[in-house]
Amino acid sequence: MKPIVNIVWFKRDLRVSDHVALHEAIQTDLPYIPIFIKEDFYTSDPHYDPRHLQFIWQSLKDIELQQKLHIWRCEGSVLQTFKALQTHYSIAGVYSHMETGLSITFDRDKAVKKYLQEHAIPWHEFENNGVFRKRQNRNGWREDWRAQIGRPIIHLDRDVLLRLALPPAATSLGIQEWTFKKAINKNFQPGGSSRAQVLLKTFLEERQGQYMQGISKPLSSQTSCSRLSPYIAWGNISIRQVYQAATARKKSISSKRNLDAFMSRLRWQAHFIQKFEMECAMEFRCVNRGFTKFLPPVDSAKLEAWKEGQTGVPLVDACMRCLQKTGYINFRMRAMLVSFAVHYLWLPWQSISQHLASVFLDFEPGIHYPQIQMQAGVTGINTVRIYNPIKQSIEQDPDASFLKVWLPELAHLPIAFIHEPWKMSSMERLMYSINEHTYPAPIIDLEAAGRNARDKVWQWQKDPAVRQEAFRIIAKHTTPARVV
Numbered sequence: 373m374k375p376i377v378n379i380v381w382f383k384r385d386l387r388v389s390d391h392v393a394l395h396e397a398i399q400t401d402l403p404y405i406p407i408f409i410k411e412d413f414y415t416s417d418p419h420y421d422p423r424h425l426q427f428i429w430q431s432l433k434d435i436e437l438q439q440k441l442h443i444w445r446c447e448g449s450v451l452q453t454f455k456a457l458q459t460h461y462s463i464a465g466v467y468s469h470m471e472t473g474l475s476i477t478f479d480r481d482k483a484v485k486k487y488l489q490e491h492a493i494p495w496h497e498f499e500n501n502g503v504f505r506k507r508q509n510r511n512g513w514r515e516d517w518r519a520q521i522g523r524p525i526i527h528l529d530r531d532v533l534l535r536l537a538l539p540p541a542a543t544s545l546g547i548q549e550w551t552f553k554k555a556i557n558k559n560f561q562p563g564g565s566s567r568a569q570v571l572l573k574t575f576l577e578e579r580q581g582q583y584m585q586g587i588s589k590p591l592s593s594q595t596s597c598s599r600l601s602p603y604i605a606w607g608n609i610s611i612r613q614v615y616q617a618a619t620a621r622k623k624s625i626s627s628k629r630n631l632d633a634f635m636s637r638l639r640w641q642a643h644f645i646q647k648f649e650m651e652c653a654m655e656f657r658c659v660n661r662g663f664t665k666f667l668p669p670v671d672s673a674k675l676e677a678w679k680e681g682q683t684g685v686p687l688v689d690a691c692m693r694c695l696q697k698t699g700y701i702n703f704r705m706r707a708m709l710v711s712f713a714v715h716y717l718w719l720p721w722q723s724i725s726q727h728l729a730s731v732f733l734d735f736e737p738g739i740h741y742p743q744i745q746m747q748a749g750v751t752g753i754n755t756v757r758i759y760n761p762i763k764q765s766i767e768q769d770p771d772a773s774f775l776k777v778w779l780p781e782l783a784h785l786p787i788a789f790i791h792e793p794w795k796m797s798s799m800e801r802l803m804y805s806i807n808e809h810t811y812p813a814p815i816i817d818l819e820a821a822g823r824n825a826r827d828k829v830w831q832w833q834k835d836p837a838v839r840q841e842a843f844r845i846i847a848k849h850t851t852p853a854r855v856v
C-alpha cells in the first residue's frame with residue numbers, strides 16, 4: 373500500500389510563519405511533502421527574469437537554514453510532478469494559498485483543479501493577504517480585509533512541522549530537482565523571511581519617521597521606504613505580520629502620520645490585487661474597453677531606447693538603468709516611467725508592461741497591471757497624471773545626486789545642465805564632451821509630445837464609450853463613495 377501524504381504546494385508564499393496552508397496541512401497529523409516547483413514559465417515567459425529565480429532560491433534556502441525545513445525543490449510542470457508523486461504516494465490532499473496571477477498560472481491552476489478532481493484529491497486553497505475569490509463587487513470588502521488582517525498570526529509548532537515533513541527525495545522518484553545555477557547577483561535585495569523581518573524592524577524602529585519626506589524621491593526613498601515589496605510579493609512575510617507590527621509600533625510613537633500612510637499602502641496592496649482577481653483580462657486589454665480604439669501602434673525604436681535607458685531624458689534613463697541593475701525604483705518614478713512611455717513616446721501600455729515586470733524584483737501581477745493601466749490613463753475613473761520628466765527631475769532630485777549615480781557620463785556637468793543637457797550651447801557641449809557618442813539627444817520633442825498627450829488623453833476621457841465603461845468599473849471595483 374502506498375503511504376498516505378499531503379502536499380503543501382509553495383508558490384508566492386515562501387515562508388513558514390503565518391502560513392495558513394502549512395498550518396492546516398499539519399493539523400491533519402499526516403506526513404506532508406513541502407514542495408516548490410520551478411515551472412518553465414519562469415524562464416520562458418517575458419515577465420520573468422533570473423533575478424526572480426534568484427530571490428525564490430534565496431527564500432527557500434533561508435527556510436532551510438532558519439527553520440531546518442527542507443522544501444522539495446523541483447523543476448518541470450506541476451501536473452507531471454503531481455503525477456510522479458502519485459505513483460509513490462496516496463495523496464490525501466493538496467494545500468496551498470490562492471494565487472492571483474497571470475493567465476499562465478490561471479490556466480495551470482484550472483488544469484491542476486481538473487486533474488485533482490478526476491483523481492478525487494481535495495485541493496484546499498486558502499485566502500492570501502485579504503484578497504477574496506468570486507467577488508462581484510466591493511461592498512463590504514474593506515471590512516473583510518480588516519478582519520483578515522486582524523486575525524491572530526499563526527505560529528506553527530516546529531516539532532510537528534519537522535516531524536511530519538518528508539525529506540526531499542525528488543530525484544529518486546524520477547522528478548527533476550531544481551538548482552539555481554547562476555552566480556548570485558548582489559545588486560538585488562536577497563530573498564528570505566529572516567531578511568524581511570530585519571527590514572521590517574529597521575523600518576519601524578529607525579526609518580519610518582522619514583517615510584513621507586522621502587517617498588517621491590528616487591534616492592532617499594531607497595532607505596526611507598520600507599523596501600518590503602519583494603518580500604511581500606514572494607510571500608516571505610504576510611501583510612498581516614507587517615500590519616500588526618506597524619499597529620503595535622504606532623502605539624509607542626507620538627507622530628503617527630508616516631505609519632498611517634504606510635499602513636494605507638498595505639491595504640492598497642490587496643485593493644489592487646483584488647481588482648486583478650476580479651478582472652484578470654486586464655493583463656491584455658484596457659480595463660475600460662472604451663480606450664481600445666485609441667491605442668497607438670508600437671514604435672520599436674522608441675520602445676528600445678526607453679528599455680535601454682537611452683531616451684536622452686536624464687531622469688527617465690537614470691530610473692530605467694537603476695531598475696535594470698537593482699530591481700527597485702520608488703512609486704513616483706515607476707509612474708513617471710509609464711507616463712513617459714505612454715504619453716510622451718506614445719507607446720501602447722501593452723508594449724511596456726512585460727519589460728517592467730521583468731526588471732521589478734517585486735513583480736506582483738495584481739498590482740502591476742492595474743497600476744500600469746492607471747498610470748497610462750486608460751481606466752476612465754482615475755485622474756490622469758502626465759508627469760513632466762524635467763519638472764520631476766528638478767523637484768525630486770534637485771542636487772542631481774541620483775542622476776549622477778546612474779548617468780556617469782553626465783556626472784561632471786554643472787547642475788544647471790544635468791537635468792536638461794540639450795540646453796547646452798555647442799561650445800558648452802564641446803567643453804564638457806557631450807555628443808551623440810556620450811549621451812543621446814532626446815529622442816522626441818518633449819514640449820510638443822507633452823502638448824499632444826494632454827490634448828488627446830483628456831479628450832479621450834470624454835468619449836461616450838469610455839464614460840459608459842467608467843460606470844461599470846466604479847460599480848465593480850470601488851467601495852461605495854470612494855475611488856482608489
Ligand SMILES: Cc1cc2nc3c(=O)[nH]c(=O)nc-3n(C[C@H](O)[C@H](O)[C@H](O)COP(=O)(O)OP(=O)(O)OC[C@H]3O[C@@H](n4cnc5c(N)ncnc54)[C@H](O)[C@@H]3O)c2cc1C
Binds near residue numbers: 601703
Ligand atoms: C506602474 C507601477 C507598477 C507597480 N508594480 C508593482 C509590483 O509589481 N509589485 C509591487 O509590490 N508594487 C508595485 N507597484 C507599487 C509601488 O511602486 C511599490 O509597491 C513600492 O514602490 C515598493 O516599495 P516599498 O516596499 O518600499 O513600499 P512602501 O512604500 O514601504 O509600502 C509598503 C508596501 O505597500 C505596498 N504598496 C506600496 N505602494 C503601493 C501601491 N501604490 N499600490 C499597491 N501596493 C503598494 C507594497 O506591498 C509595499 O511593499 C507599482 C507601481 C507602479 C506605478
